Amino acid sequence: MTELTRRRALQLMGAAGGSGLLMHGAGPLAAQQGRALQANILGFTLGIHVPAIVALNEGMEELGYSASDMVRLESMQAVTQGIVAGSSEVGEGDVVSALTASEAGADIRLTGLVYNNTSQVLVVNRDIIQSFEDFKKPEATIAINSRGDFIYIMLSGVFDQNGIDIEQDTTLVEVGGSGSRMRALLAGRVAAVPVHFDQAVKIAQEGNFEVMVEPGKIFDPWLSEAWLVNGSWLENDENRRILTDLQKATITSFRRANADLGYYADGYRKYATVKGAQDAKDEDLEWAWSQLSTEIKAWPNDGGFKKGYFERLIPVYERANALRGTLDLGKAVDTSFVDAALQELDS
Amino acid sequence: MEHARSGPINIRQRPSRVTDFLSGNKVLGLVSVLIGLGVWELAASQFHEIVLPPPSAVLARFFDPDFLSRLLPSLGNSLFAFAVGFGLALLVAIPLGIVLGRSPLLFKMFDPLISAIYAIPPVAFVPFLIIWFGLFFEGRVALIFMMCVFDILVVIVAGARDVSQKLVDVGRSFGASRTQVLRLVVFPAISPFLIASLRVGSARAINGMITAELFFAAVNLGMLMKRSAQAFDTASAMAVVVTICIVGLLAQSAIHRLEDHVLRWQPRRSS
Amino acid sequence: MTRLRRLSLPLIGFAIFIVIWEIAGQILGNALLAPPSSVAQTYVGLLLEGRMLAELFTSLRQMMIGFLLACFIGMPIGVAMGRSRVSDAMFRPWVSMFVVTSTAALIPVLILLLGTGLALRSSVVFLAAVWYIILTTYNGAKGVSPSLIATARSFSASRFQIFWKIILPSIYPYLITGARIGLVHAIRAMVMAEMFVIVGYGGLINRTGLDVDTAALLSLLLTLMIVSLLANWILFQAGRLLAPWYEQRSS
Numbered sequence: 001m002t003e004l005t006r007r008r009a010l011q012l013m014g015a016a017g018g019s020g021l022l023m024h025g026a027g028p029l030a031a032q033q034g035r036a037l038q039a040n041i042l043g044f045t046l047g048i049h050v051p052a053i054v055a056l057n058e059g060m061e062e063l064g065y066s067a068s069d070m071v072r073l074e075s076m077q078a079v080t081q082g083i084v085a086g087s088s089e090v091g092e093g094d095v096v097s098a099l100t101a102s103e104a105g106a107d108i109r110l111t112g113l114v115y116n117n118t119s120q121v122l123v124v125n126r127d128i129i130q131s132f133e134d135f136k137k138p139e140a141t142i143a144i145n146s147r148g149d150f151i152y153i154m155l156s157g158v159f160d161q162n163g164i165d166i167e168q169d170t171t172l173v174e175v176g177g178s179g180s181r182m183r184a185l186l187a188g189r190v191a192a193v194p195v196h197f198d199q200a201v202k203i204a205q206e207g208n209f210e211v212m213v214e215p216g217k218i219f220d221p222w223l224s225e226a227w228l229v230n231g232s233w234l235e236n237d238e239n240r241r242i243l244t245d246l247q248k249a250t251i252t253s254f255r256r257a258n259a260d261l262g263y264y265a266d267g268y269r270k271y272a273t274v275k276g277a278q279d280a281k282d283e284d285l286e287w288a289w290s291q292l293s294t295e296i297k298a299w300p301n302d303g304g305f306k307k308g309y310f311e312r313l314i315p316v317y318e319r320a321n322a323l324r325g326t327l328d329l330g331k332a333v334d335t336s337f338v339d340a341a342l343q344e345l346d347s
Numbered sequence: 348m349e350h351a352r353s354g355p356i357n358i359r360q361r362p363s364r365v366t367d368f369l370s371g372n373k374v375l376g377l378v379s380v381l382i383g384l385g386v387w388e389l390a391a392s393q394f395h396e397i398v399l400p401p402p403s404a405v406l407a408r409f410f411d412p413d414f415l416s417r418l419l420p421s422l423g424n425s426l427f428a429f430a431v432g433f434g435l436a437l438l439v440a441i442p443l444g445i446v447l448g449r450s451p452l453l454f455k456m457f458d459p460l461i462s463a464i465y466a467i468p469p470v471a472f473v474p475f476l477i478i479w480f481g482l483f484f485e486g487r488v489a490l491i492f493m494m495c496v497f498d499i500l501v502v503i504v505a506g507a508r509d510v511s512q513k514l515v516d517v518g519r520s521f522g523a524s525r526t527q528v529l530r531l532v533v534f535p536a537i538s539p540f541l542i543a544s545l546r547v548g549s550a551r552a553i554n555g556m557i558t559a560e561l562f563f564a565a566v567n568l569g570m571l572m573k574r575s576a577q578a579f580d581t582a583s584a585m586a587v588v589v590t591i592c593i594v595g596l597l598a599q600s601a602i603h604r605l606e607d608h609v610l611r612w613q614p615r616r617s618s
Numbered sequence: 619m620t621r622l623r624r625l626s627l628p629l630i631g632f633a634i635f636i637v638i639w640e641i642a643g644q645i646l647g648n649a650l651l652a653p654p655s656s657v658a659q660t661y662v663g664l665l666l667e668g669r670m671l672a673e674l675f676t677s678l679r680q681m682m683i684g685f686l687l688a689c690f691i692g693m694p695i696g697v698a699m700g701r702s703r704v705s706d707a708m709f710r711p712w713v714s715m716f717v718v719t720s721t722a723a724l725i726p727v728l729i730l731l732l733g734t735g736l737a738l739r740s741s742v743v744f745l746a747a748v749w750y751i752i753l754t755t756y757n758g759a760k761g762v763s764p765s766l767i768a769t770a771r772s773f774s775a776s777r778f779q780i781f782w783k784i785i786l787p788s789i790y791p792y793l794i795t796g797a798r799i800g801l802v803h804a805i806r807a808m809v810m811a812e813m814f815v816i817v818g819y820g821g822l823i824n825r826t827g828l829d830v831d832t833a834a835l836l837s838l839l840l841t842l843m844i845v846s847l848l849a850n851w852i853l854f855q856a857g858r859l860l861a862p863w864y865e866q867r868s869s
Binding site: 373374375376378379380383394398399452455456457458459460462463464465466467468469470471474475478498501502505509539542543546547549550553554555557558561562572576581585588591592593594595596598599600 | 627628630631632635646650651704707708709710711712713714715716717718719720721722723724726727730731749750753754757761791795798799802805806807809810813820823827835839842843844845846847850851
């Protein structure tokens, strides 16, 4: 066990009587002691990702495996494609592209939550946009990564709620590269861009920029990223065991992160790819942590992974043209691993 | 093979169209491509269609009227940006290249700088181009320009520096003015390099055309590729790539034709 | 030209560039284009921190694999294409098609096929550089004077001797230019591939691009420029060393 969990686990055991914060239940099969899971993850680890990434490493170690082999990829699309291609065992991928891939015929399965909702916010140039009506102006361009993104779907939901049709009424451009989008906003080339909330704070210092929409606080629940696997990988019993253990590690990590700022801060310092992350102090991270844990509810203590949640989201995806309507949800979403993990943890 | 003959100038032997065809140039090329396609088809059987679609699937896209109706207008728009960007690059790089090539002073002053800027991948440049030129047509043209101008410049400079001083001296000794030297000695002498620069430059510009559409506001072919990739319709995405390859082939072929025409008179240089 | 003049001229060129950059940077501000004065400070910081150079050397070392492969394969193909109609006909379609394919468009496909390790990055570098090397060499090989070859034949030179003594010296400038162009494309492709898989120097550039302040990003790009210059200079000197007689042809 590493510094991170040993110290924290002891503290938590003392403090909260350890309820739900220890990992009970069967560990790895004998043959899998010390095995390292191969994982494709996103190139950037922000605050919201921290509990899941800690689970991949310290969490798995605590259960008897080795820390996972993490390969970082630039886009969510690439992670999903990697799983389809079988180039990795598990992927930290986005739910929309995984469902799209499944609908297109790929044998890809969503098996657990990586985080709920989003820490992205819509930052606008207040010189151009003061209210939702202003989005109808031709110069009020919104730059997003791509229309298949979950942030696009969230935004279209928010805009709907405010009487704006994101496709008909606004000028939307798809620009790859979050650096490019941010510069475009700063240079006055576009009027609104979704960014992560810590970036939003820095952008606001550069001019008349303000956070206008916080989709994370509007929707609940919203499954954003999930643990993806390839269906054929699941045919092996050992793989199924390690996947259940991954869910246990993730859920336990969620619970610990919710209960203890220090746990979150340790993980942030170790894994976040934000500039200056290694030196961030607990106090500096407290605001973001409370937002993520309480306001955005990014880390549900019960794993937040139920078929019902998906069923509610499918129509939203279809209206946003991300899905065609032929998806076999039963095949794409497999909650058995989360269910088993919960049983083992709470028994 | 015997060289030379007709006339006092040593004319490079150009076989007629008929012998060209009969010697199997085109046939060989076709065979080569077919072999490649065969290898691709074999490889694709090892992978899921989303990962590597077989050539048959990609080819089928070109017969899909829905796909074609999106492909052709996109291609037209993309090519327009290519034409503007490439044209501008030629207008700037050819004169600049000759100047830098003929003036050792200016060459030494700016060559390192040009090489340095050339080193940066276009992807890294994009945010800055967005700031200065925006997300749309002007920005894309700027990227296309940047991606081919240095290549053209490097080749032209090499050509201009390569012009034999003897030829220039001979021209001067006949009382030729500077412009005449330029027009009648330098230009003809660097024409092989001009053609080479067109080859490389057009390739870079076509490349830039699609890169720009992937990194600026997605439009035209880039948008088509993105959409297809999102929908995990890899066959369509590859069909777009194949379209660009065909465009490239046609461009190189056209330049080859131009070369045959322009360099027909070119005497072989003896050094 | 005196040595002093030779060294001072590029410096003048750079000086002009720096002045323009400083003015533009002051107008636009750090968030849009940090001026050299800001970048200099950040640059020293990055140097001392060490990561910039460490990642750079790893990336360059790995790039050499793809680049050398591109030279060893590309140059012979280019010569073959230039001297043999059969080779020309066979390779031409591939060269024409691949040279226009955007690396950015190919990388996602290659990642699927090759993963994200060294094999991928070497292939990307190879695919980016080899076509330019082929094209440039091809142009040189086509232009070899037939009268020279005929003369050599009349002296009963063997095919190898013709290649070594006539063809090679003739195409020499094209080989060097081809290697120069190829190397720059190789470096660029390496960085681009690394921006996709977030590793090495390209990964560093990718992440630094998210800072609001452009000073660090520009520092990284500056280092890249210096590296490329150095590489160019080395190739140039190597060219002169191997064929000192070539320089006398012009000026």
